[in-house]
Amino acid sequence: MTTGIIYDDIYLQHKIGTHVETHERLIEIMDFLEKNNILNNPNFKLIKPRKATVDQLKYVHTDSLINEIREISDLAEKTGYVQSLDLDTLVSAKTYEASLYSVGGNLQGIDEILKGNIKNGFAAVRPPGHHSNSFKCAGFCIFNNVAIGAEYLCREKNIKKIVIIDWDCHHGNGTQDIFFNGSENGEIILFNSHQDGRTLYPGSGFINEIGSGKGEGKIINFPMPPKAAEDIIISYFNEIISPVCNEFKPEFILISAGFDTHWTDRLTNMGWTFQAPANYLKEIKKIAEKYANGRILITLEGGYELDKQAKSFYNCLRVLNDEEDKLIQEKPQSSKKEVLDYVNRKLIPELKDKLSKYWNCF
Numbered sequence: 001m002t003t004g005i006i007y008d009d010i011y012l013q014h015k016i017g018t019h020v021e022t023h024e025r026l027i028e029i030m031d032f033l034e035k036n037n038i039l040n041n042p043n044f045k046l047i048k049p050r051k052a053t054v055d056q057l058k059y060v061h062t063d064s065l066i067n068e069i070r071e072i073s074d075l076a077e078k079t080g081y082v083q084s085l086d087l088d089t090l091v092s093a094k095t096y097e098a099s100l101y102s103v104g105g106n107l108q109g110i111d112e113i114l115k116g117n118i119k120n121g122f123a124a125v126r127p128p129g130h131h132s133n134s135f136k137c138a139g140f141c142i143f144n145n146v147a148i149g150a151e152y153l154c155r156e157k158n159i160k161k162i163v164i165i166d167w168d169c170h171h172g173n174g175t176q177d178i179f180f181n182g183s184e185n186g187e188i189i190l191f192n193s194h195q196d197g198r199t200l201y202p203g204s205g206f207i208n209e210i211g212s213g214k215g216e217g218k219i220i221n222f223p224m225p226p227k228a229a230e231d232i233i234i235s236y237f238n239e240i241i242s243p244v245c246n247e248f249k250p251e252f253i254l255i256s257a258g259f260d261t262h263w264t265d266r267l268t269n270m271g272w273t274f275q276a277p278a279n280y281l282k283e284i285k286k287i288a289e290k291y292a293n294g295r296i297l298i299t300l301e302g303g304y305e306l307d308k309q310a311k312s313f314y315n316c317l318r319v320l321n322d323e324e325d326k327l328i329q330e331k332p333q334s335s336k337k338e339v340l341d342y343v344n345r346k347l348i349p350e351l352k353d354k355l356s357k358y359w360n361c362f
Contacts, residue, residue: 168258
């Protein structure tokens, strides 16, 4: 079976002027894939998204938020000017429509995987979603693509055990807010790794944020210190994600993939290479193959150095298609001793202690 790439030019119509979350991000990705013979490779299948319905948006968002985005998009069209939701989050004339297709791209990808038409997929969508909660858009995000996808799996596809892995450098606070109290329709675990909120927007995602009610123990944050390289994320996988997933046995894995962890990214202070997400994905894929019939859907979130993001995206596609030997590599990065000591002697032991009440593996 092939690996799916979900994409449509509608995503370029969310044009918001001079902004780091530019439509040029997707142009760079798709041009890079074409130049490197991915789009005409029979091992990869280009999939057109569909529009999500308003009822599907309501799985996680309020009527008032949905109406607000539609009305502000209409205002942008009437005035000819991009509108602001906040200092960071902008809306253009085509934002509402692009957002429906962004959510719908994820839903189409899920359907294609469950039907067996593709083995896994990467949704190259925008606007991104992981900072948006039920009632508010923020951090360049409009509707929460991955959260709606998780609820779609539970409500419409009878998939009841879902893992979400968010590796964007910024904490996925919107997804956390949505699932903090769990889901009434299934079990959802959120693994959030990100730069420590004391040093980066949105200033959340600490290890004591573990959920409540049905979600208690299922919100698992890993706030990495600045300059953490990919050795840190592999430690997180080995020490936290793998034991929990072996106990939980997920049926489907959704990934919020930001590529702003690269050491050159202008908005962040992390130390990853452009092969680091792919190396992380290799480990995640083992869990998917063990318990979820290989079912992984990755969704694009952030990443603002266009050439680095395109290479990281390409590398993840190669891993999804079992071509780990074809990765584009740069010089590996290693974390400094003080970073490793903090993570291994303090962060991981304290996180395990927090989770031991909920998981037998700790």
